[in-house]
Amino acid sequence: MNAKKFSDALSALDGRYVEEAARYRRKHGQSFWVRWGAAAACLCLLAAGGALLIQGRGRAAPDPQQVQIPNPILTVASAAEMEAYLDFKVPVLEKEVEAYSVFISDGYPTMGQVDYADGSQFRIQYGSGDISGIYGGTLEESREIAGVSVAYYQYDSMSYAIWEANGFACSYLYTNGGDAEVDLLIQQGP
DSSP: OOHHHHHHHHHHSOHHHHHHHHHOOOOOOHHHHHHHHHHHHHHHHHHHHHHHHHHHHSOSSOOHHHHOOOOSEEEESSHHHHHHHHTSOOOOOSSOEEEEEEEEETTEEEEEEEEETTSOEEEEEESOSOOSSOOSOEEEEEEEETTEEEEEEEETTEEEEEEEETTEEEEEEESSSHHHHHHHHHHHOO
């Protein structure tokens, strides 16, 4: 626009309109509340996010109730109670028993153990293999007793025998004169 056109446009204006425009104040309408509402929503989001971040920071170690596992060894009062847990017969020698134990694996009773007062120990479980818990023993001899192959081992001052019969793996740890006791355990059998 050049100066002449501008001057013509200003002279064409009515003075009333100019005075009215000078007095005009913009009313704070919807845009005012929209801005304040958006700011309040942002503050709420920041507060909620901060609360979530702070809540997770205090725990370095997990809650022990979530990671506890049950005791895998159950001590029972008698051979009959042990047999009830294991669902098979457990041979027991005629000597003083110190403890009857049932070993639990994956939530199921799998192995029975009889600890005797003289330090000897008998273990039995379904399956095959060496369940004595002693690794590194030296094979002393192998014998057959009542059709069952028995392997006798020596480890330091301990002697033990392992055998398999009727689908069960067995071991007997003893200190002195355990050969006759192995024979008795095999005769009682599971």
